[in-house]
Structure formats: structure tokens, C-alpha cells
Amino acid sequence: xxxxxxxxxxxxxxxxxxxxxxxxxxxxxxxxxxxxxxxxxxxxxxxxxxxxxxxxxxxxxxxxxxxxxxxxxxxxxxxxxxxxxxxxxxxxxxxxxxxxxxxxxxxxxxxxxxxxxxxxxxxxxxxxxxxxxxxxxxxxxxxxxxxxxxxxxxxxxxxxxxxxxxxxxxxxxxxxxxxxxxxxxxxxxxxxxxxxxxxxxxxxxxxxxxxxxxxxxxxxxxxxxxxxxxxxxxxxxxxxxxxxxxxxxxxxxxxxxxxxxxxxxxxxxxxxxxxxxx
DNA sequence: AAACAGGCCTAAA
DNA sequence: TTTAGGCCTGTT
Numbered sequence: 001x002x003x004x005x006x007x008x009x010x011x012x013x014x015x016x017x018x019x020x021x022x023x024x025x026x027x028x029x030x031x032x033x034x035x036x037x038x039x040x041x042x043x044x045x046x047x048x049x050x051x052x053x054x055x056x057x058x059x060x061x062x063x064x065x066x067x068x069x070x071x072x073x074x075x076x077x078x079x080x081x082x083x084x085x086x087x088x089x090x091x092x093x094x095x096x097x098x099x100x101x102x103x104x105x106x107x108x109x110x111x112x113x114x115x116x117x118x119x120x121x122x123x124x125x126x127x128x129x130x131x132x133x134x135x136x137x138x139x140x141x142x143x144x145x146x147x148x149x150x151x152x153x154x155x156x157x158x159x160x161x162x163x164x165x166x167x168x169x170x171x172x173x174x175x176x177x178x179x180x181x182x183x184x185x186x187x188x189x190x191x192x193x194x195x196x197x198x199x200x201x202x203x204x205x206x207x208x209x210x211x212x213x214x215x216x217x218x219x220x221x222x223x224x225x226x227x228x229x230x231x232x233x234x235x236x237x238x239x240x241x242x243x244x245x246x247x248x249x250x251x252x253x254x255x256x257x258x259x260x261x262x263x264x265x266x267x268x269x270x271x272x273x274x275x276x277x278x
Numbered sequence: 279a280a281a282c283a284g285g286c287c288t289a290a291a
Numbered sequence: 292t293t294t295a296g297g298c299c300t301g302t303t
Contacts, residue, residue: 122286123282124283214285
């Protein structure tokens with residue numbers, strides 16, 4: 001991968017896998033939206049950006065400094081996903097899944113935002129998850145004017161910690177509201193230190209996250225995979241249960257994919273969901 | 279109209 | 292250790 005700054009954008013060339021649609025719509029994030037011209041605008045890590053593909057290059061708004069400071073890591077650009085697909089093609093099914101999902105990258109997202117978003121995701125569908133998250137940001141985040149539009153950052157846990165369930169009522173997120181507040185307070189008062197968890201073990205992270213009400217195996221694994229950078233975390237939801245039942249059976253163990261199990265999970269999930277859509 | 283949607287919690291075997 | 296029912300809300 002090479003990059004160079006020009007005219008308010010950074011051009012990425014000589015890339016391995018990087019499909020914007022698959023990366024942003026494979027279910028790992030909720031705040032990147034496709035525009036009429038095929039580009040994507042989103043807010044992440046406290047700033048707004050637009051990404052577009054032109055030929056073999058990807059263009060990201062901002063300076064080279066911003067790219068080095070934020071986006072290089074956010075888009076996991078130090079990892080070669082074409083190589084990973086090869087490693088994960090351990091059987092015929094995984095060969096098909098990785099080919100179908102070629103272009104997916106696992107994002108290294110903000111820890112609190114990821115935890116909070118996946119608390120909201122439980123027993124919910126993607127359009128409604130996105131609506132609730134956007135309302136949360138519009139109500140409590142910082143306004144950003146970008147490219148002629150108005151956007152909002154994801155509110156820090158500290159800002160939510162002092163709110164009440166009544167304050168969250170406009171979100172219409174139902175029984176998840178107290179879960180959000182519990183988690184926000186735990187982060188704000190240091191009971192849950194996600195930065196510390198990131199440098200600890202998977203087991204410690206699981207135990208700490210599951211101490212909070214409303215966080216079980218699935219939500220904890222999503223937070224660990226998508227924000228603590230542990231690519232061996234393996235979230236299992238209803239779609240993954242189907243995929244596993246159809247292709248592996250009862251005594252499936254994600255450890256067959258080693259420290260890339262979480263990446264394997266994302267290929268399986270994306271492939272499975274494509275079959276369940278009309 | 280009833281069932282379902284990217285779970286989690288509690289109670290009960 | 293596993294299983295059933297309930298939970299807010301919006302959509303089909």
C-alpha cells in the first residue's frame with residue numbers, strides 16, 4: 001500500500017483487498033452511508049470523512065497527517081487481507097466464503113462507540129440500529145459541518161453517564177436504555193477500562209465486559225473483535241448459528257481458524273446473510 | 279394480526 | 292448446564 005496527499009485527499013494505491021461497500025455494510029459498523037455518487041461518508045474517531053474509489057485507488061478526505069494518525073489504523077491497512085483469505089481457505093466452504101467476501105476489512109473502531117452500538121444491536125435489525133445510533137449522536141454528540149452537510153460525533157461515555165432513562169427516551173431503544181447507561185457509567189467512573197482490556201487477555205476482556213448488565217457473549221465478542229483488536233474473538237449470532245449448523249455441525253470449534261477466527265467469522269457472516277436475503 | 283428482528287436476564291429443571 | 296418466557300419498539 002502506498003499513499004500520497006493531493007488536493008485535500010489522500011490517495012491509496014497498490015492496495016490489497018479494500019471494497020468500500022463490503023467493508024462498510026458487512027455488519028461491523030453503523031455510521032458509514034453510501035452517497036448518490038457511490039462514495040461513503042461517515043463519522044468515526046471524532047471526525048467526518050468521505051471515501052471513494054477511482055480505478056485501483058481509494059481516496060480519503062483529509063491530510064496525510066490525519067491519515068497516518070487515524071485512518072491507516074482504523075482501516076487496518078497494515079494487514080494483508082488477500083493473504084488472510086488464503087490462510088482461511090481451509091475447506092471448500094471457507095474458500096467460497098472468502099471469495100464472496102473478498103474486499104472486506106475488519107475496522108479498528110472506537111472502543112466505547114463499538115460497545116454501545118452492539119448493546120443497541122441486540123434483538124434488533126440494522127436499519128433500526130442505525131436510526132437509534134444516529135439519534136444518540138444527534139442528541140448528545142458534537143456537531144461537525146462537513147462537505148455541506150451536518151454530522152455528529154459519537155458521544156463519549158462521560159457525557160451519557162449523567163443522563164437518565166428519561167433523557168434517552170427519544171431514542172426509542174426500549175429495554176436497552178438502562179444497559180447503555182450502566183455501561184456509560186462503568187466506563188466513566190473507571191470500573192470498565194477498555195484501553196486496559198485491549199492490552200490484556202481475551203479471557204479477562206470477556207469477564208470484565210460480561211460483568212455489566214445487558215452484555216452477554218455475543219455483544220462482548222463484537223466489542224472485542226471490532227474495537228479491542230483481538231482478531232481471534234468469534235461472535236456467534238443467529239446467522240452464525242445457521243452457518244455453523246449447515247457447514248460444520250455440533251462440535252465446531254472456532255479455534256481451527258487460530259488467531260484469525262474473528263476474520264473468518266466475518267466472511268462466514270457476510271456470506272450467510274447474502275443467502276438469507278431475497 | 280401475529281411473528282420476528284444481529285440478545286440478555288431470570289427462573290426453573 | 293440447558294431451556295422457556297419476557298422484554299421495548301418497529302416492520303411485515
